[in-house]
Amino acid sequence: MLAGAQLPGGPPVATDINDYLLAPLRVHLLSAKESPDISTTLTGKDIARILGKVNRVWAQAGLHFYLESLAQEEAVNPELFLAHKGPAERFALLSLRPEETKGSNLFHVYCLKHMTVNGIYLNEAIFVKDTASLREVEGGMDEPLPRVTSHELGHAFGLAHRQDETNLMASGTTGIWLNEGEVRQVREQAKQFPWVEPASAVRQKADEWARTGNPREAEALYQRLAALATAVNGPPTESKRESPATKAASGTQRTGR
Numbered sequence: 001m002l003a004g005a006q007l008p009g010g011p012p013v014a015t016d017i018n019d020y021l022l023a024p025l026r027v028h029l030l031s032a033k034e035s036p037d038i039s040t041t042l043t044g045k046d047i048a049r050i051l052g053k054v055n056r057v058w059a060q061a062g063l064h065f066y067l068e069s070l071a072q073e074e075a076v077n078p079e080l081f082l083a084h085k086g087p088a089e090r091f092a093l094l095s096l097r098p099e100e101t102k103g104s105n106l107f108h109v110y111c112l113k114h115m116t117v118n119g120i121y122l123n124e125a126i127f128v129k130d131t132a133s134l135r136e137v138e139g140g141m142d143e144p145l146p147r148v149t150s151h152e153l154g155h156a157f158g159l160a161h162r163q164d165e166t167n168l169m170a171s172g173t174t175g176i177w178l179n180e181g182e183v184r185q186v187r188e189q190a191k192q193f194p195w196v197e198p199a200s201a202v203r204q205k206a207d208e209w210a211r212t213g214n215p216r217e218a219e220a221l222y223q224r225l226a227a228l229a230t231a232v233n234g235p236p237t238e239s240k241r242e243s244p245a246t247k248a249a250s251g252t253q254r255t256g257r
């Protein structure tokens with residue numbers, strides 16, 4: 001299983017970068033003309049910050065989400081959603097999604113301004129609202145959206161609610177912790193998603209592409225691995241570049257970035 005280390009004041013993190021699982025995430029910023037209840041005011045910068053925090057939570061399970069793409073898009077059927085306030089809104093949420101960006105081979109997070117719940121996982125997609133609010137608990141996340149997003153991703157990986165309030169799967173708190181059983185369950189469930197790949201497999205594929213004359217495809221994967229290494233080890237510095245974990249992560253990367 002994962003080797004773990006406890007950061008002071010933070011969650012335990014996986015220490016072997018090759019054990020990390022890389023998962024593609026498409027984030028959709030929804031808008032709708034004259035519907036302030038739908039139009040998110042989140043920006044790409046917000047999403048980068050949120051994703052950084054999501055990845056610090058999921059480092060506990062050696063799981064890393066990379067932004068496959070950021071779609072700024074007009075919601076479809078806004079009137080249907082606006083007509084279904086309250087518990088019935090979940091049935092209308094999925095109909096907000098534009099057809100072109102649905103894709104079934106990755107995880108989706110849709111951001112909108114208001115709905116009844118903070119976030120919801122609906123198999124095909126996760127929805128979160130800008131205006132999410134949570135009950136603060138000790139050691140919890142410092143802003144709601146990364147916690148809400150991380151919690152819903154927990155459902156996507158098969159986790160049920162667990163009302164230990166500092167736990168990631170508690171309802172409505174800022175808790176972020178996972179226990180060993182949950183970590184095991186998530187990593188087992190990840191095998192059900194062919195698009196979730198171990199870092200070692202991504203590196204093999206990158207090396208293969210580099211060898212077979214696909215430098216651009218190879219480079220994209222090396223960059224993905226470099227971003228993982230930065231998330232896990234911090235930004236590369238002279239001393240850190242020498243650390244075995246960073247070396248392992250950069251592998252045969254030759255770009256020197």
Ligand SMILES: [Zn+2]
Nearest residue numbers: 151155161171
């Ligand atoms: Zn939940």
